[in-house]
Amino acid sequence: DKGGHKHFMAKEIAEQPGVIGQAISHYLSDRGEIMLPDGGIDFTKVDRITMVACGTASYACMTAKYWFEQIARIPVEVDVASEFRYREPPIPDRTLAVFVSQSGETADTLAALRYCDGKAQSILSVINVPESSIARESDLALPIYAGVEVGVASTKAFTCQLTVLLLLVLKAANDRGVLDDAALADHISALRGLPSVINTALEQNDMMRSAAYKLSSARDVLFLGRGQMFPLALEGALKLKEISYIHAEAYASGELKHGPIALVDEEVPVVVLAPKDALFDKTVSNMQEVMARKGKVILVSDADGLSEASHGVWESIEMPKVADILAPILYAIPAQLLAYHTAVAKGTDVDQPRNLAKSVTVE
Numbered sequence: 001d002k003g004g005h006k007h008f009m010a011k012e013i014a015e016q017p018g019v020i021g022q023a024i025s026h027y028l029s030d031r032g033e034i035m036l037p038d039g040g041i042d043f044t045k046v047d048r049i050t051m052v053a054c055g056t057a058s059y060a061c062m063t064a065k066y067w068f069e070q071i072a073r074i075p076v077e078v079d080v081a082s083e084f085r086y087r088e089p090p091i092p093d094r095t096l097a098v099f100v101s102q103s104g105e106t107a108d109t110l111a112a113l114r115y116c117d118g119k120a121q122s123i124l125s126v127i128n129v130p131e132s133s134i135a136r137e138s139d140l141a142l143p144i145y146a147g148v149e150v151g152v153a154s155t156k157a158f159t160c161q162l163t164v165l166l167l168l169v170l171k172a173a174n175d176r177g178v179l180d181d182a183a184l185a186d187h188i189s190a191l192r193g194l195p196s197v198i199n200t201a202l203e204q205n206d207m208m209r210s211a212a213y214k215l216s217s218a219r220d221v222l223f224l225g226r227g228q229m230f231p232l233a234l235e236g237a238l239k240l241k242e243i244s245y246i247h248a249e250a251y252a253s254g255e256l257k258h259g260p261i262a263l264v265d266e267e268v269p270v271v272v273l274a275p276k277d278a279l280f281d282k283t284v285s286n287m288q289e290v291m292a293r294k295g296k297v298i299l300v301s302d303a304d305g306l307s308e309a310s311h312g313v314w315e316s317i318e319m320p321k322v323a324d325i326l327a328p329i330l331y332a333i334p335a336q337l338l339a340y341h342t343a344v345a346k347g348t349d350v351d352q353p354r355n356l357a358k359s360v361t362v363e
């Protein structure tokens with residue numbers, strides 16, 4: 001049942017404020033403490049984290065790497081499962097291995113988990129299906145409470161993965177004594193406001209539809225982001241190619257001048273994900289390099305960012321202002337809706353894109 005929407009993907013995008021709110025409340029006590037099942041993880045005994053996943057779930061891991069390193073000060077390595085499993089990396093003592101998977105059945109991710117079994121200190125998974133193989137074979141499985149996801153392109157599972165990973169990071173940081181109770185309480189109160197902020201972002205649907213209409217005639221699209229927005233740029237590019245079949249690539253903004261800027265001309269739209277944070281000015285200077293080469297910029301930012309930098313852009317999309325650490329979850333919305341409306345404009349099969357399966361249980 002598509003609940004009045006044209007596609008499951010649209011329904012699942014719209015469900016995000018509700019399911020994110022549920023995920024948050026499952027992990028918070030009335031007193032605002034973060035609770036993990038089964039006694040959780042002793043983060044004071046963890047020296048490093050290895051995170052492994054495929055596709056969109058691997059971008060959730062990449063985002064969590066920025067959070068774990070900046071907020072909890074734990075070094076993190078991220079890899080896609082198909083590479084990790086055959087690389088057979090050494091796993092040092094006191095390594096926590098984390099596997100992220102919506103289905104919990106992805107063959108490469110499961111094989112990577114089995115490789116870590118007996119080597120890592122503990123195996124944690126972040127899954128949507130609690131009875132899945134990955135959940136069963138983990139020491140601790142954290143459900144994301146997204147509900148059934150039907151659309152092949154992952155949407156609400158991604159933002160719920162990010163939400164649960166952020167709670168895990170905050171817990172780790174507090175347990176390790178690098179985030180005091182007052183700062184933790186501030187982050188948690190911001191997090192409780194996230195569903196309503198996501199709602200506000202969803203209300204910008206018309207802006208995203210009109211930008212997407214312009215994207216639908218492009219042959220190639222670039223996505224740029226810096227810091228924690230880089231994985232979101234990757235997610236935006238993946239969503240666009242998988243459902244609209246438009247070639248899209250994402251780069252860390254600072255990498256542009258090391259090669260990809262050669263692609264930019266007046267035919268190439270460039271989507272720039274840039275909330276007004278500490279890295280904003282750097283990203284904007286990369287964006288201006290694109291505009292100097294006649295690239296058509298779609299700038300996604302908040303009101304402050306747009307008033308500072310939207311002069312001369314092709315399209316601008318306004319996101320509400322949020323605490324820095326929440327920006328990756330919020331900016332998933334424009335990444336999803338740009339791809340969705342582009343696919344609808346092109347008339348592709350949004351929920352069942354060609355050549356793709358929802359759950360990849362073979363290698």
Ligand code: F6R
Binds near residue numbers: 054055058100103153
């Ligand atoms: C993209 C997408 C895929 C999955 C990947 C992992 O929209 O859905 O990239 O994220 O196949 O699947 P799970 O999370 O089930 O392991």
